Amino acid sequence: MKSNLIKSQNQRVERISTSTLVIGIDIAKEKHAAQAINFRGIVLTKRPILFSNDLAGFEHLEQSIRKLQKMHGMNDVVVGMESTGHYWFNIANWLVGQGIDVALVNPMTTKRNKENRDNSPSKSDPKDALVIADAVSRGFYTPFAPKDEAFRRIRVMVTNREHWVVKSGRIKNRIHRWLDIRFPEYRQAFDDIFSDRSLATLRRFPAPSDILQLTSEQMVQIWSEYMTRPGGERGKNKALELQSLARHSVGDTSALEEDKWELRHLIEEYERMREYAESLMKQTR
Numbered sequence: 001m002k003s004n005l006i007k008s009q010n011q012r013v014e015r016i017s018t019s020t021l022v023i024g025i026d027i028a029k030e031k032h033a034a035q036a037i038n039f040r041g042i043v044l045t046k047r048p049i050l051f052s053n054d055l056a057g058f059e060h061l062e063q064s065i066r067k068l069q070k071m072h073g074m075n076d077v078v079v080g081m082e083s084t085g086h087y088w089f090n091i092a093n094w095l096v097g098q099g100i101d102v103a104l105v106n107p108m109t110t111k112r113n114k115e116n117r118d119n120s121p122s123k124s125d126p127k128d129a130l131v132i133a134d135a136v137s138r139g140f141y142t143p144f145a146p147k148d149e150a151f152r153r154i155r156v157m158v159t160n161r162e163h164w165v166v167k168s169g170r171i172k173n174r175i176h177r178w179l180d181i182r183f184p185e186y187r188q189a190f191d192d193i194f195s196d197r198s199l200a201t202l203r204r205f206p207a208p209s210d211i212l213q214l215t216s217e218q219m220v221q222i223w224s225e226y227m228t229r230p231g232g233e234r235g236k237n238k239a240l241e242l243q244s245l246a247r248h249s250v251g252d253t254s255a256l257e258e259d260k261w262e263l264r265h266l267i268e269e270y271e272r273m274r275e276y277a278e279s280l281m282k283q284t285r
Contacts (some may be wrong), residue, residue: 012139016136019075020039024081025083025091025129030053037124037134049064053087055109078136080103080105080136083205105142124150171269171270178206181252182251182253184249185250189242200227201219202263206263208246211246
């Protein structure tokens with residue numbers, strides 16, 4: 001296993017020849033900094049190439065690269081950058097589209113090698129660009145290969161779904177907190193407080209005082225607006241159970257109307273996120 005790793009790194013080192021221009025880019029949100037070296041690590045840029053995170057900036061970088069290649073008689077180029085955050089996606093894909101190889105450097109490699117340049121661990125965009133270029137020249141990188149369109153679409157959908165699932169989880173925690181304060185006995189009636197019957201209850205009569213104003217028949221009737229099978233013996237028993245719990249609840253009743261308004265919005269937000277996450281999941285099947 002170790003021998004395979006060494007072989008792979010040797011192959012990456014051999015990829016960098018005397019005719020290879022090595023570019024290191026320090027990626028930022030709006031403006032990037034690039035530096036160039038040769039296979040020995042000798043700096044070829046008199047000053048950093050600064051370029052914006054847009055098409056004009058990308059074209060400026062490419063023009064600078066071609067100029068350096070011509071100046072130093074190099075017919076090959078590799079551009080390295082750290083694979084952190086998301087600001088590198090567009091420049092990496094654009095460079096590949098121009099026929100330029102892109103190498104991804106682990107941020108830990110950059111961090112470990114900062115002192116190699118000037119015996120200082122301090123950060124600056126031009127210095128980091130050189131450290132990244134050095135890492136590439138010594139084979140400490142992973143070749144960047146854009147995935148095909150189908151794979152990228154699935155990755156985007158899965159990432160989006162995970163985002164909405166996390167947000168949904170936060171909303172659920174706030175709903176749990178609401179019940180802990182306003183109706184702590186509620187979970188004795190519902191193992192899953194996000195079931196259809198429970199959500200209908202929380203929408204229309206979430207507080208003990210709301211429940212005690214209704215008969216069991218009225219509760220079942222309201223559930224029928226949200227469920228296909230709300231009634232029967234099970235529905236009536238559930239209504240009676242809730243009434244019993246509400247009658248002996250120790251939940252806080254201060255500023256209740258204002259808190260009920262918040263709960264309604266939490267439930268609306270939860271259902272919207274759940275529907276969106278389910279829709280994304282269907283698209284990945």
